[in-house]
Amino acid sequence: MDITRHTQEQVVSQIKALHQKGLFRQALSTAEKSWGPYSQWNKQHQLLVGGNLFVNLGLRRVADAMRLHGWRKMRTHPEAIYYYVKVIYSRRGPLEAIKLLERYNELVCGDSSLHAKWLALKASVYSQYRDWKTVHSLIQQAQKLSPNHVAVQLEAAYLLEAEDxxxxxxxxxxxxxxxxxxxxxxxxxxxxxxxxxxxxxxxxxxxxxxxxxxxxxxxxxxxxxxxxxxxxxxxxxxxxxxxLLPEGKNVLSQEFTGIAFELAYYNKEHKRAEELLGNTKSPFFQSIRKNIANSDGQGNIVLLDVPFVRQHHMTCAPATLTSIAQYWQQDADHLDIVEDICYDGTPHQAEREWAENQQWVVREFDLQADIACRLLDREVPFTLSTVAPGSAHLQAIIGYDSTQGIYLVRDPYNPNVQEFLINELSLHGKPFGPRCMVMVPADKGHLLDELEFPAAEFYNLNFTLLKALNVHKRDEANQRLEQMKALGSNHRLTLQGARALARYDNDYIKELACVDILLDAYPEDLNLQAEKSSLLGRLGRHQQQIEYLEEKTQGPDAHPYIVESLANCLRGDKRKAESSANLLSYVLRRQPTNAFALWMLAGSLWDQEQRKKAFELYRLCACLEDKNEAYIESYFKAARYLKKQDQALTDLQERVSTLGTKSFNPYESLYFAYRALNLDQDAIDTLIEAKRFHEKDGTLIKRLVEIYLSNGMAGRRSCSIMKIYLYISHYTIKQSIYW
Structure with missing residues (x-):
């Protein structure tokens, strides 16, 4: 190849000039004319330039391959290290990235521009753990180092989006x-x-x-x-x-095939669409292809104009309720609903209770294709609860395509309409219904007339049962359960109601019996498996618990949710320390932001006297799940041991400021922290302040009584006998002793 007319610096200069104008394909052509086909590039400047070119062209997999190749050839080159860490971050997640950031930190700090990008990358990594204090500090340092760097400024924008x-x-x-x-x-x-x-x-x-x-x-x-x-x-x-595709390269073939399918299907070229999916390996598109082949081409498509409302962290239910309310042209504000019903997620009954309090006509039901399509044909959208191991999500079904056999779904996080397979959703969702809820304004109630909603009677009774337990009306809850048993003693919702009552009574034997019946019906459900394990542990049947979990975690594809349960069982046994560590490593490779696994790993490191590493993990857990008091307690204890209690105490005080009006829990954690530091008056003042927002909270009453009964507390003016007496005398023993 002829490069005599241009030095390498001149070639790079030409490429950068085209790059600056956004002419990335022309920049690639210029590079290949001088350096040959990009697949043969192996020099430092070629790999660094090529990585940037392909990212901007839109071929990230090619860019990642170049950047990994570049790092292998020049492992101490600061820029190669930076891009290597970015690739590992995108592929393996933030926990692995943190290790690399620590390992290479000194190697990339010479150049201010690169150092700024390094700090911005570090901020992005810590944002995955919702560690906003660290994020803000890092991005501010990056901006100070290189105020006009566009990549740093854009990273700051990404982080603002992550904060909603x-x-x-x-x-x-x-x-x-x-x-x-x-x-x-x-x-x-x-x-x-x-x-x-x-x-x-x-x-x-x-x-x-x-x-x-x-x-x-x-x-x-x-x-x-x-x-x-x-x-x-x-x-x-x-x-x-x-x-714009590189000539002669078979890149993005799957993406273009998918797009060709969509275009053919839109033009009602069903045979062509079916052929385009002939070689697909995706189970989803294999089902689509089968559904199209089995259709007569005359299927119906319905898509309702339900607006998109972007959820914040853990607010999928308020966002979805707002979206449906706005569809009906009713006033509803996402964040107002968050304040009303959301704290670390939203219970199902809170969704329905909110809707009924707004005078909506509400029906809960199990999803079946017939009722779903009939509602959508009447232009009535409805919510869908999807359940994953250890979590749940609320979306809205807003349409269907009977030829492809899909529901069209409005997800509160992704603005694009999603597609769920009708038959597969009903099949895989049986352990939880799937639960749906339709809500219409009172003057639209006739739209629900003459419709039979599957399992609606069970949902109605279960809703009233849970409401009764929330206000300690156990007898009423038991009456609702008896009514459910009369309708069907082994129905999923009857058993869930029986579980709720047994849990309220701390009757683990009865709750385990309910779970076993449910597992007979749904033996592959991971949530039920984990719940059975937990109940065996509560009953002290630890060996049975371990044997059960070991059976469920056989094979290379065991789900992290069950594996973490086994790790939790083994972590207290020093003889099984290596097995427990291997299990945690397995979980964290797949779920690097799994707070429970991080918390267990922190405990293991603490036992090994790696206290600083353990403290950092405890701190990240407290950031990730800031409403989990167990993680907050561990963080504070570790901080106190390491003489960092001032930092931790400030964090706990800030939690009260942001979360204290919605729950007594942040107050209680702060109360215990003050007592641990022998700051008794501050502890008392914390409870008195909590009383302004949570005077009916049974745990708060208990803590106030404990303070009063503590040695030397009776004489303090801030906690007089009369104040305590007047406070607890407003409530019956039944209401205040359910602790």
């Missing part, structure tokens, strides 16, 4: 997009979609698709056009993307 501060993120991103910075353009379009400004997002991407050479922009704009049924414009995006 979308307006602030947009304000930071806008000037970067105006400079023609490709990642900022795409991110600004994303933020516009979150704010329901789809037209603005389309226009921004359309203008830049014409002037820039980026597959990422083409595909992002394609998806927006496709969601808005502007398929001719969507096709133009595909044509543009094909022009």
């Amino acid at each position: 501060r979308y307006e602030d993120a947009g304000a930071v991103t806008l000037p970067l997009a105006q400079q023609g910075y490709r990642p900022a353009i795409q991110f600004l379009a994303h933020l516009k979609v979150l704010e329901n400004d789809r037209e603005g997002a389309i226009e921004l991407l359309r203008q830049n698709m014409e002037s820039m050479e980026s597959l990422g922009i083409c595909f992002q704009l394609f998806r927006l056009y496709q969601q808005d049924d502007q398929m001719e414009q969507a096709r133009q995006c595909v044509d543009r993307a094909k022009q």
Whole structure:
């Protein structure tokens, strides 16, 4: 190849000039003319330039491969290290990235620009653990080091979005997009979609698709056009993307096949659409292909115009309820509903109670295709609860496509309409229904007339049972349970109601019996397996518990949710320390932000006298799940041991400021911290302040009585006998002694 006319610096300069203009495909052509096909690049400058080129072109897998190759060839090169850590972060998650950030920190701190990007990357990693104090400190350091660095500024915008501060993120991103910075353009379009400004997002991407050479922009704009049924414009995006592909390279073949399928299906070329999926390995698309083949081509498509409302952290239920309320043109604010019903998630009964308090007509029911389609044909959307091991999520079903055999779903996190297979959802969701809830304004109640809602009577009784337990009306709850038994003693919801009552009574034997019956019906349900394990432990049947979990974790694909349960059983046995450590490693490789696994690992490190490492993990757990008092307690105890109690105490005080009005728990943790530090008056004042918001809380009453009964407390003016007596005399023994 002829490179005599240009030095390597001149070639790189040309590439960077094209890169600066957003002409990434032309930059690649220029590089290949001088350096040969990109698959043969192996020199330092080629791999570094190539990684950046392919990221901006939209071929991230190629970029990652180059960056990994570059690091292997130059393991001490600061820029190669930086990109290597970025790749590992994206592939293996934040826990592995933290280890690398610590290992290489000294090697990348010489150049201020690279150091700033390094600090911004570190901030991004810690954002995965919701450690906002560390995040803010790191990004501020990065901005101070390199105030005008576009990558650092955009990382700051990404972090604002992660904090649910979308307006602030947009304000930071806008000037970067105006400079023609490709990642900022795409991110600004994303933020516009979150704010329901789809037209603005389309226009921004359309203008830049014409002037820039980026597959990422083409595909992002394609998806927006496709969601808005502007398929001719969507096709133009595909044509543009094909022009930008590297010549002779079989990249993105699966992506283009998927797009070709969507275009063919939209044009009702069902035979062509079916053929395009002939070689797919995706179980989802295999089912789609089968459904199309079995259809007569005359299926129905319904898609209701239910607005997108972006959830915040753990607020999927309030966001979904707001979305449906706005569909019916009713006033509802997402954050107002969060304040009403949400604390570390939202219980099912709280969703229904909120809707009924707003005078909505509400029905809960099990999802079946017939009732779902009949509701949607009447233009009535409804909520869907999906359950995963250890968690649940609320979405809205807003349509269906009978030819493909899919529900169309409005997810509160992703602005694009999602697709769920109708038959598979009903089959795999049987252990939890799947539970649905339809809510319509009172004047639209007739839309629910003459419809039979599967399991509705059970849901009604279960709802009233749970409400009764919440206010300690056990006899009423038992009456509801007897009514459920009369309808069906082994029905899933009857057994769930019996479990709730047994749990209220701390009757673990009865609760285990209910779980065993449910497991007979749903033996593969991981939540039931974990609950059985927990109950065996509570009953002291530890060997049986271990044997049960060992049976369920056989094989290479054991689910982390069950594996972590086994690790928890073994962690107290020093003889099984190595096995427990291996299990935790297995879990954290797959779920690096699993707070429970991190907490167990911290305990293991503490026992090994690796106290500083353990403290850091305890701190991350407290950030990840800031409403889990067990993690908060461990964090404070570790901090106190390491003489960092002032830092921890400040964190606990801030928790009370942000969470204290919604729950007594943050007050209780702060109370215990003060007592541990012998700050008795502060402990008392904390309870007195909590009384302003939670005077009916039984645990608070208990703590106040304990303070009164403690030695030397009776004489203190702040806790007089009369105050305590007057306080607890407002409540019956039955109400205040259920601790």
